[in-house]
Amino acid sequence: MRPLNHRTDFDGSWTGTRMPLFMSRMARRMTGLVATASTLRLPSFGALATVVVGGAIVYGVSAGGHTAAVMDGFGQPLGFSIEKVSVRGNSETSEIDVLQALWQTGSQTLLSLDPTEARQTLESMPWIDRASVSKIFPDRVTIDLNEHRPYAIWQSDKSFYVVNREGKKIVPYMPGRFDALPVIVGEGAAGAAAGILDDMEGFPEFRARVRAYIRVGSRRWDLDLKNGVTIRLPEEKPMEAVAQVVRMDRENTLLERDIAMVDMRLSDRVVVRLTEDSLKRRKQRLEERAKLIKRLGKDKPV
Template sequence: MRDGFDLAPGRLNLFIVRATRRIEGVAARLSEASLPRFGMIATVVIAGSVAYGIAYGGHTNELLDDFGQPLGFGIDQVGVHGNSETSEIDVLQTLWQTGSQTLLSLDPTKAREALEAMPWIDRASVSKIFPDRVDIKVEEHHPYAVWQTGDSFFVVNREGKKIVPYTPGRFDNLPVIVGDDAAAAATSIVDDMESFPELRARVAAYVRVGARRWDLELKNGVKIELPEVKPIDALTEVVDMDRRYTLLERDISVVDVRLSDRVVVRLTPGAVKRRNERLAERDKLLKRLRKEKPV
């Protein structure tokens, strides 16, 4: 039983003979109607292929290719458009892996799905141009950020979809985002940082905290802890303080603006040590002065 037909060898041959006679009849009528020779041949080939495919079952593509190759329907030309990160060779290899050798057997939908499964390709379209050409148009992902999740790094697009693993070099200028859900939420902070170009250039990483808010880690080691609500308003205050007092260039480790009514600044361990040393020296000086004070 194949595709609903149970044909013994003798009945199979009879089926093929009858199908062929019907095809010949179609060809004769097309000829009498003065249709272009190409259209007549294509119709005959497709009809014949369908008949054989039904008869044998499961081998339609091979039969279509067997019919199409000698009649000039082989895929001899492939145009690839829109690719930048994806090489034309990789596109062609993916097309060949569909198994089709002629336009008759090529399924544009399956070819498109295979192309869109490639790392850099976001969308693709596949068009058959008879007799022997395939036209492929692709839209590639645009790299948006480098995402660190655990010990792994990936180049991602605006939607947070992984494109390719990150390797140092080409994408070093992309913002670095850190955290399990950071990729999907990155636009909420990275796009808004366009308003602060000077500060943006000093950010080493955007760290997602508790799937709720962001910390900015600056290249000089200072961390800015932003609130969950209205983080840009808080950041505006930090930028203003930096312009007035060079806050972010001082010997500090953290600027905490999570509370709306205050800014908390924490010193670096070295600054704390030096501060304690200065306080200790002041205490010694005061004690000495008290001892030296006349009675």
């Protein structure tokens, strides 16, 4: 038995016996490859030039950002020019604005129009929430729009915006069309308004008396009424406090009195603050009452 590290050295028997056979086989294989290659038809110089030049043009057009223009150049003679654009679902956005946004993509034919790019361009417009763009060959584009719904007017510092239910700013507010929308005020008010506005639906008459919903400390709400009275609601269970105010007003005409604020934040009592004029009148009445008592005391017989 040979050891595992045994090394076999080539001797003269390889050169003398096996080498001629190996060289003969290699010669036959090379001859066969040459014969096969001779039967293949080499491309002409014109074909090679066309491939090389065409590849260079495609690379140059793509790198230079001219792909759309080149595709439009091919598409227009073939009848793929955009001739008809159908717009559906728009109310606040005019068709002219939609068409201008579509032309901003730079596409003149259906071949170069990228529906994704066109959709993103449309959705960047103020009123458009979602958009879909469909190509209908040979020459038509269909655009379906879902617009934001105006939900409230949000005052942030000294600026006013029309916002949707989620609190997203749509457009700056201008007096006129949206005056009937509820007004919400303060940092974080836009995103939190849906909760209290939905809850106030249960008190329609009282809700009609609210001028603004003021967000305080990102935790609770104050209600600013149209007659100048402020209702301070608690952080927890604010609608129970609203129901209590409505009941007190029904029974005692609370909100018709000369008051400035009703504080409902304390669970065990209601705090009412009078207006400045009411305080002055009350102070005057108390002073007059004190004078009257003093005078009656002097006139009393001994």
